[in-house]
Amino acid sequence: QQPVQSPQAVILREGEDAVINCSSSKALYSVHWYRQKHGEAPVFLMILLKGGEQKGHEKISASFNEKKQQSSLYLTASQLSYSGTYFCGTEQSGGSNYKLTFGKGTLLTVNP
């Protein structure tokens, strides 16, 4: 079951904040966030495990609401380098063999 990401696209000015959401209709064990720039490999950002923990990495953080099967990625004080497409990959509960199902992505554009 493919997770649903929203919004599909967002345009920011440098220094503004953004939130990207990822929702699933299935019970999740973990949510993985990646950023992909055009023509490049997806780059791992962070992993959230069930339990509602919140993780942070400098100005990028994420949360996982196990009850809602939803994860949110928070980008604070955006920089030009944050531009790219953000994907969430979800792993369902119960022995998935680390199989990830990716959403369609959210295109983030940060302008000067």
Add this chain to the structure above:
Amino acid sequence: EAGVAQSPRYKIIEKRQSVAFWCNPISGHATLYWYQQILGQGPKLLIQFQNNGVVDDSQLPKDRFSAERLKGVDSTLKIQPAKLEDSAVYLCASRFSSIQYFGAGTRLSVL
């Protein structure tokens, strides 16, 4: 540390031709994945290997796609014969401790 290597980076073929992609995972990573990424979409899993054994190939179109991972290291993905709808980026990833590391992919155009 070297990342996941893939070749070629680009390939243009005509429909009904065959094509092969190569992947060299990060050293020591036992799990390897092949994904298909159509323009504007997220990566879609085609096949997952654990060492040289197949763990999941439920989404691999087996009438035209095949993959192997001899000796549990390098892997090849083949398409024969190719169709127009196979135009996509084919990504290889290897996994260590829950995290998948991706290569830059091979962009395939089928004309």
